[in-house]
Every structure is written in C-alpha cells, then in structure tokens.
Amino acid sequence: MCRHLAVVGPPASIGSAVVDPSHSLFRQAWQPRRQQHGTVNADGFGVGWYAPGDPRPARYRRTGPMWADPSFADLARVVHTGALLAAVRDATVPSADGEAAAAPFADGPWLFSHNGAVPGYPESVLPLASQVPAEELLRMEARCDAAFLWALLAHRLRRGEPVEQTLADTVKAAADAAPGARLNLLLTDGARIAATTWGDTLWYLTGPAGRTAVASEPYDDDPHWTEVPDHTLLIADRTDVTLSPLKEPWQ
Template identity: 70%
Template sequence: MCRHVALLGPAEPLAAALVAPPHALYQQSWAPRHQRHGTVNADGFGVGWYAEGDPVPARYRRAGPIWADPGFADLARVVRAGALLAAVRDATVPSADGEAAAAPFADGPWLFSHNGAVTGWPHSLAPLAAALPADEVLSLAARNDSALVWALILHRLRAGDTPGQALADAVYDVAGAAPGSRLNLLLTDGAAVAATAWGDTLWYLHDQGRRAVVASEPYDDDPRWQEVPDRTLLVATRADVTLTPLKEPPS
C-alpha cells in the first residue's frame, strides 16, 4: 500500500519530479510497477516542500485521489523547490480523518511518510502508545497507524536522536510489538533523507553533489536507480548515500 518519494536537488517545479516522469508518483497512484500490497492509491495524497530560506516546509494534502484535484496540477506546475516529500495513500482501514491521515506528516523542519501497515492495529501498539507522554498521544494528527509511528519517531527526534537512529529504533520497537508489519519509512528536513526498507520496495537515485532521490519505486527508467535491500536503513544527502542493515527484534 502507498507510494512515496523524497528528493533533494536543484530547485525546479514540483511537477518535474511528481508528474512529468513517465512513472512519476502521479502515475503510481493508479499504475504502480513495484507495489506488493494493494493496487490503487486513491485514499488521499500530499506533498511537502521547502522554500528557499525557510526551514519549515509547506504542505498541500487532500483526502481524494491526486488525479482528481485540479488545484494540485496548478500548484505542481508553478511552485519550485529543491527539496520535497510526497506520497499517495492506499488506506488500510476506513477512517474519518480525511486529509489529516494523508502524508506527509510534519513538525517543525520535518516531513514524514509511512508506506506499509502495522499488523494488529491498534491493539498491537497500545503498549508503545502508553509509553509516550499523554500530550503527544492526544496531539496525534490522525487515528491511524502511520500517525502513531510518526509520534514515536518525533519523540526520539525531540530527545536528540539523529534521523537514522530515530527511524531504526522505531522500526525495531514496532516490528517487535507487531511482527509482520511493513515499515518503509521516509523522513526529511530538507537537507538529508532517512528511510527504511522493511517489507516493501525502496529505491534510490544519486547524482553525487547534485541530486538524491529516495522512492518506493523508480519514476523513470534511468539505469542508475538502485534497489535498497530489505531490512536496511538509508541516509542520503546530495553528497552521499549510506546503507546500514537494520537490527531484527527478537522473534
């Protein structure tokens, strides 16, 4: 379920990455090539981007399919950014949260997306939720698994964890509490991207010093795309990409 992409590179219209490529996120909403779970991502979408000189990203999210929103087409045509995170959503269960349930979730400089599903939701993660401060649970953006996973990660970021460590520890805890979960996570502050491959596909394209793209699947047929092995943490900047195996929780 779901497809997402994060990009760091030269400033260009959002459409250059999200609409124009032959297999862009826009097309992946109805015709993904590598999606293992679900087929149509029509239960909401969102894009967050960073304007030059402003560390806090803007967001545009809707509860419906990306192809049915003419406002997005106009926005993507004229808004330029050198860093973004966007996602199209295939919901796991019915929800009344509307666009609040659509990624990217945000706080301060951070944008976050979850491609996957937590098994046994919500009961499986009740112990992890109970360990969070009450105000953080009450401030959840939506009542779905992705919003709680984001709360777990944000709690670690606020405590001083690096983005990679925050993702790795959250995956370890959630996978331990809910075995069989799919936890492909994507996090950016506009300068770096951290991501996990855990149960679904993840790819990256790196043009050293110029561009780094991390996505559920390639948006074109450039031969430089590389697939990330399952159970791997990726951290990318425009300068380099680092891959680190993720620790498995006890069975």
C-alpha cells in the same frame, strides 16, 4: 499500501519529480509497477516542500486521488523547491480522518511518510504508547498507524536524538510489537533523507547535478536507479547515499 518519494537537490518544480516523469508518483496513484500490497493509491495524497530561507515546510494534502485535483496540477507546475516529500495513499482500513491521515506528516523542519501497515493496530502497539507523553498522543493529526509511528518518531526527534538511532529503534519496536508489520519509513528535514526498508520496496537515484531521489519505486526508466535491500536504513544527501543493515541492533 502507499507509494512515496523524497528529493533533495537544486531547486526544481514539484512537478518535475512528482508529475512529469513517465512513471511518476502521479501515475503510481493508479498504476504502480512494483507495489507488493494493494493496487490503487486513491485514498488521499500529499506533498511537502521547503521554501528558501524557511526551515519549516509547507504542505498540500487532500483526501481524494492525485489525478482528480486540478489545483495540485497548477501548484506542481509553478512551485519550485530544493527538497520535497510526497505520497499517494492506499488506506489500510477505512477511517474518518480525511486529509489528516495523508502523508506527509510534519513537525518543525521534518516531513514523514509511512509505506506499509501495522497488523492488529492499535491494540498490537499499545505497549509502545507509553513512550510518548499523553498530551502528544492527544495531538496526533490522525488515528491511523502511520500517525502513531510518526508520534513515536517526532517525540524522539524533538529531544534531539540522532535520526539513525530513532528510525532503527522505532522500526525494531514496532516490528517486535506487531510481527509481520511493513515499516518503510521516509523522513526529511530538507537537507537529508532518511528511510527504512522493512517489507516493501525502496529505490534511490543520484544525479550528476547534485540531486538525490529516494522512492518506493523508480519514477522513470533511468538505468541508474538502485534498489535498496530489505531491512536496511538509508541516509542520503544531495550527493551521497549510505546503507546500513537493520537486521542487527543499531550501534
């Protein structure tokens, strides 16, 4: 459905993670190696990154394929950051939302992406809409399933609820409401990365320079990439990665 990537570590160009590697997200837009659903991720893309001293990330999003945007190639070459989240999109269903439906979604210090699909959306998740105030639903950037999942998450994050609990509860609620949903969620605040595996692939790589990457699939052939089991919650910073099962209720 999509491919996404988050990185935290020493400042480096956006392109060093998103464009330059041999199997980068840029290439995954047309030739993913491990994508289980869909074939080409050409329905939009986006990248969000953090500038020194500013907790709110900047974003660059477009409706077309990443490979067709020369402006992004320039941006990725010259902009340096210590944390980013990027995604290429294979739309679940056609929509008129344009770049508003392209991840990353943002709120305050947070960046978010969803790799997957919610069967029967929006009817299947109508019971969950009551968890979000009406004014927040009306402010949703797009009408797609990913934007709705982000509305559920962002509402709880703004209230200061723990990231681990929020992600675990959201995945369980969406999976209960829409059986068969694929719910690989990816979230960062610029210091930590949080992610879930629920129906699709996820890998992580920690490097000797204090750099951690979490991605739908490896962006190069480094043998130290580690696959995350399905139904798992991942929490990572620059040096450490913690995995917890999502099959049991979160404690």
